[in-house]
Amino acid sequence: MANQNDLDTxxxxxxxxxxxxxxxRLGxxxxxxxxxxRPFPMTLPSFMKHVRMLETSGLIRTAxxxxxxxxxxxxxxxxxxxGWLAEQREIWEDRTDRLENLVTNDQEAQS
Incomplete structure (x- = not known):
């Protein structure tokens, strides 16, 4: 699993x-x-800062x-x-399932 610094970057x-x-585009x-x-209205040195950021984050490679x-x-x-997003999705789905159970059980108890 990615460490927190990798995810932050x-x-x-x-x-x-x-x-x-x-x-x-690279997809x-x-x-x-x-x-x-080419499609971006900026100088090449400015654009290269974006390339370096993506490369530093590990999302792209250059050769x-x-x-x-x-x-x-x-x-x-x-x-x-x-993988990180899947973990987060699982956590939130579990929380919403528990909330649904709580609401459903509360409504049944009131009936």
Whole structure:
């Protein structure tokens, strides 16, 4: 399971709409930094800050071949995030089930 710092870094990385759009695009397959940057109205150095944040969080990997840096999703890191979300879902479903039982039993007792 991911440690708290890993999760914090991933959530910070995903908190930005530019980075979420980058992730969405990379979900279709690898892309060069230039291709990823094209739809965004910012300079390449500013865009690279987003790339570095996603790379630091472990959500993407980059590889340089000549002058081209290619980005790919790190699906393993998303599995860690998915595991944490599944744990949270289970906790909240258990709580809502208990609340439902409490309300149902209370209504039956009043009948």
């Amino acid at each position: 991933m959530f910070v990385a995903l908190s930005d709409p530019t980075r979420r759009r980058m992730i969405r 279709r397959g690898p892309a060069s930094v230039g291709d990823l940057a 340089k071949s000549g002058r081209v840096r290619t980005c790919t999703l790190n699906r393993d890191q998303f599995m860690l995030l998915e």
